[in-house]
Amino acid sequence: MKKASFGPTAISPLANLILTVVLGLIAFVIIMPVILVIVVSFSGEQSVLRYGFSFFPKQWSLEAYKFLFALRYQLFNAYWITIQVTLLGTVLSLMTMSFYAYAISRKDFKYRNFFTFFVVITIMFNGGLVPWYLVSTQLLHLQDRLWGLIFPYLMDAWWVLILRTNFRTSVPEELIEAAKIDGAGEFRLFFSVVAPLARAALATIGLLCTLRFWNDWWLGLLLINDPRKTPLQLLLYRVYNAIQFLLQSPGNLPKEDVLSNLPANTVRMAMCVVVIAPILVVFPFFQRYFVKGLTIGAIKS
């Protein structure tokens, strides 16, 4: 959008008006569901039951969040699990991938083609879900372990290849030669020469890793049964079903239980808001880094 905004190259004011309105509508439709969920979470359950989910509720209320407070231990626990997995996962996967990418980026490394091919094959062929599931649960015993939520995501073939290409293009070969003549070891070379020069790519892949770990429900769905090990997204998935189960069979609820007059609809939405809140808060700041990073990933520089 750095193009001259006005002048002979620009579109006519009428076309501009039409574009502005139409694109604005599209952008609004895309974020509208998020707004609706936030509004509903602050609505009164009674008004929701009568008038449905609405952008302009007849009655505002915090009751959903009060009920959510009763679930605070599960919630905090899920948050804690997700934070640990995200931090540990991001650091470990970024290190694993960038080390690997660095080694195969070195043109003077004789076995680089073999190790590159070793990664590329995993893009072309995989054993499918069943063998992976059996190996992970029966052989590697990743079930109900935090490690299980991290390990399978340590290597991503595409990201390794992006890093490799980026190391090659952003670090001049002479620089590596010179550092080697000075007697620098590979690790020092990586940390003091390559990493600083390729920090944009490393930051992008790091952000992608963070987002992937934070938003992951897939590994939890397959590997986690223990409620104490449930990450945030999996909790969100299970809460929906748990509430459905309670609603469909009222006999499941003890009469005196706090949950017996559960505001099911608004609680669900409040739960969703609690899960997306951190993303909505950091999104405006990180968005532009992602935009920059995407350019690195999609269009090889």
Place this chain on the structure above:
Amino acid sequence: MGQKRGFWHEFKKNKALFLMLLPGFIVLLLNNYLPMFGVIIAFKNFKFVGDTFIESLLKSEWVGFKNFKFLFNTADAYAITRNTLLYNLAFIVIGLVVAVGLAVALSEMRFPRLARIYQGAMFLPYFLSWVVASYLVYAFLGFDTGFINKTILARLGLPPVSWYNDPRPWPFILVFMHLWKWAGYNCVVYLAAILSIDPEYYEAAIIDGASKWQQITNITIPQLVPLMTVLTLLNIGRIFYADFGLFFHIPRNTGILYPVTNVIDTYVYNTLLYMGDIGMSSAAGLYQAVVGFTLVIITNTVIRKTNRDYALF
């Protein structure tokens, strides 16, 4: 022998590099390569007959292609193949048109700051998981309280629709949701490509008296064609793999909707984890892997011929 000595020599010379490769190598070996050997499960009647997994695997009886015969005798095999292919085809075609259209439109807007805000809004779904998206969809499609039934249809005087029990609208909902999640992301990719087009082309076109529309069709779009080709070919290479989250979470894994929502990935998952049928699910998984492999090889060959830089090998 010479080869072997060569390896040890290289190894000693580059110990540090090998050390750096080691963690990633182990991860790939355990997470990707071990399961590849596990594909023999599809040719066995796998049972937990031994003390360990390996023992069970070896002791389980070979059944040849029996699992595949069972799979292809079910109506599911055709349905999941059709759904996977048709949905992905729709995603590729519609997704490409919408993303390029949005990118061109955003790049032409005369309010750059507003355009950036629009772009940000369109990019938001990329940051939200399919589980979150399933809540957003529920807010609209829920029967008793959903926005569509209670507000839109009620205002129009139409009866409510039981969205989660009626397969008919689901192809549209799924295509819409795929667009919702990915249009903004792909739009950003194309926008970056548009911004990197040399302005001289446009200047020359203006001197020649080309209208804005002619500039778009004769400069912008042709300049995007290489990127469009590569991204589309990459997508075609993955046409046999469905987006599990979309097809699992958005319809809430509802049985009634399976005829239009079941794809190979959800079928494998449900058959393995709900029905516990290891034979059938591993056969479906291997079927997907083999066809998927063939497609990747074919598309990669095509990519190599059109744009060597983007080829995988």
